Amino acid sequence: MRHRQCAAARRETRLDSWQSWYQSSRQQRALLRWAAQGHLDAAGLRTARAWVGDPPGAADWRRFWLALCGWLGVCLIAAAAVTFFAANWSAMGRFARLGLAEAALVLAAAVAFCAGRRWPVLASLALWLACALIGVLLALIGQVYQLGADPWQLFVLWAALMLPWTFASRQAATWLLFAAVAEIGLWLWADTHLHGTVFAVAFAAGNLLGLAAWEVARGRLAWLAGRNAGPRLIVLALLTGVSVLALPNFLVRAHGGWSWLVWLGCCGGLLLYFLRARRDLVILALVLLNVIVMVTVHLGVRVLDTTSDVVASATMLAVLVLAQAALAAKWLRSLGGNGAEP
Incomplete structure (x- = not known):
């Protein structure tokens, strides 16, 4: 019982992804091979398998696919926002463009706030989407007022505005988005001022x-x-x-x-x-x-x-x-x- 509790605790602290599952399955196969070769008896095999932990089950795969589909969904929504404004640019005025972008940003932030701790996954997805929509809004402002949509100032401002939400998200995916935006801003700034x-x-x-x-x-x-x-x-x-x-x-x-x-x-x-x-x-x-x-x-x-x-x-x-x-x-x-x- 103690071995299984330790294995369960280790599973909670490890990254819940294909990587940890792959290692668990690999270790289980190695134990079975050692048992077949006579290096482990039945009691030793049970003890070792308890320490390694069980391979992923149906619940683990269901949680993995739900998370994967969720993150893929918010990425597609962010891409759809960019495509929508690009496809309907001539059919909308400046206030309609900015108003729709701001409404989408407020809606994503409101969903993240209302979800809170009750639905942490939904809150994380909505907050990541809100951070991405900040960039869409800044790009629209740059295009509407002829400020340019890709100078280094845009990406630096985008990173600065999303930083508080990045801290609040407590999610590696949001930090990766922040790192990507800061990376582009750093490259564009250095390319403009340094050689x-x-x-x-x-x-x-x-x-x-x-x-x-x-x-x-x-x-x-x-x-x-x-x-x-x-x-x-x-x-x-x-x-x-x-x-x-x-x-x-x-x-x-x-x-x-x-x-x-x-x-x-x-x-x-x-x-x-x-x-x-x-x-x-x-x-x-x-x-x-x-x-x-x-x-x-x-x-x-x-x-x-x-x-x-x-x-x-x-x-x-x-x-x-x-x-x-x-x-x-x-x-x-x-x-x-x-x-x-x-």
């Missing part, structure tokens, strides 16, 4: 600050514990941005400043942190994939500059990619057996 290496440093610093804040909050906030999507998406955006900024260094020599040092520092820092402090195989795989792409691009340019045989060059690069991928997979597999997070 070259300074651009790369500012972009990397902003993303690393967001990643550090998420990692700290992840260890202190119970509702954020076990949520790995946020750090992984921030790392993906960081690596994509610094790679794009460093790409001229890999394509043309002595061009693009020292952005490649920023890229190298980000890759090294991410590998060090997520290998020593908190192992995350997905983030490590993202870093290795990014390194493989950049190294292949660099060597591919050098090979094409020195030879005119396209077939030989392509074969050489294919062998290089396969060798790098094999080494990366072997290393990640060795880490996977040492307790790294999936």
